[in-house]
Amino acid sequence: MGDRGAGPKDNRLVLIGDVHGHYEGLCRLLDLISPRVGDRLYFLGDLVDRGSSSASVVELVRQCGYGAVRGNHEDMMLLTFEGKQINAARLFVWCNSGGDQTLASYTSTDLLWEHLDWLHTVPLYQDLGDVFVVHAGLNPYLSLEQQGSQECCWIREQFLCHPKPYFADKTIVVGHTLTFTFPGVEAGKIVRGAAWLGIETGAYHRRSGWLTALDWTNQWVYQVNVLYGGTRQGELTQFLTDLGLASAGATPTTKDRQC
Secondary structure, three states, X not given: OOOOOOOOOOOOEEEEOOOXXXXXXXXXXXXXXXXXXXXXXXXXXXXXXXXXXXXXXXXXXXXXXXXXXXXXXXXXXXXXXXXXXXXXXXXHHHHHHHHHHHHHOOOOHHHHHHHHHHHHHOOOEEEOOOEEEEOOOOOOOOOHHHXXXXXXXXXXXXXXXXXXXXXXXXXXXXOOOOHHHOOOOOOOOEEEOOOEEEOOOOOOOOOOOEEEEEEOOOOEEEEEEOOOOOEEEEEHHHHEEEOOOOHHHOOOOOXXXXX
C-alpha cells in the first residue's frame, strides 16, 4: 500500500470511523489526511468511550466544525444525563461500555455540560448526495422518516444482512460493527455489502488498532494504528472485502463484537 498517485481531486469528502476516545491517534490521522480549505470531514459516531481522551476528541470535532452523526456510545451518554439528571441504571450500563473512561477524561463539569448540549445537536444521519452517512445502519422495512436512534445508532444484522440496497442511488457508509467480525475479513479491512460500506476497523480493539478515514471523492483510504503504531494509505480497492449480497455469508460473528 503506497503513496497517493498524481492528480487527486480537491474539495474532498472524507468520512472517519469510530474514534472511541483515541485523541492522539485521531491527530495522527488528521495529519495524514492534511485537510484543506474546501474539504468536508464527517465522523461516523462513537467519538467517545474506551479510549482515555474522549473529552479532547469531542472538543476537537466541535471546535473545528466537522460534521458528525450520533453513535450508540453518544446515545448512551445522552440518555445517562437526560434532562441533566443522572440516571443511575443507565450510568451503570454506559460505564460498563467504556463510559467510565469518558467521565475520567473530563476535568470540568462545565465542559461536560457544553459537550452534552452539543451532542444533542448532532443528527442521526447525514444525506450527502451520493453517499449517506449513519452510524449503525437503517431498518430496511421502515421509511427514512421512521428511522430513530434505535435504528440509526444500534441496528446490526437486520441492516447488514439485508440483500437489497436501501437506496437506489446512494451508498450508505457506516461504522458501529467491527469489520473483522465478518467471516474471513482481516483486521483493518473495509467491508462492502448491498450498497453499503463499513469502515469501523476497530481502533480500540486489541485485534486491530486501525482507525480509518475514507476519502470518498478520490476513493482513497487513510489509516493509523492507535495501539501498535504505523500508518498506511492506498486506493479503496486495496482495503476492500466484498461480502456479496447473500445474507447467509454476511452475518457478523458475536465473538469480539461489543456494543
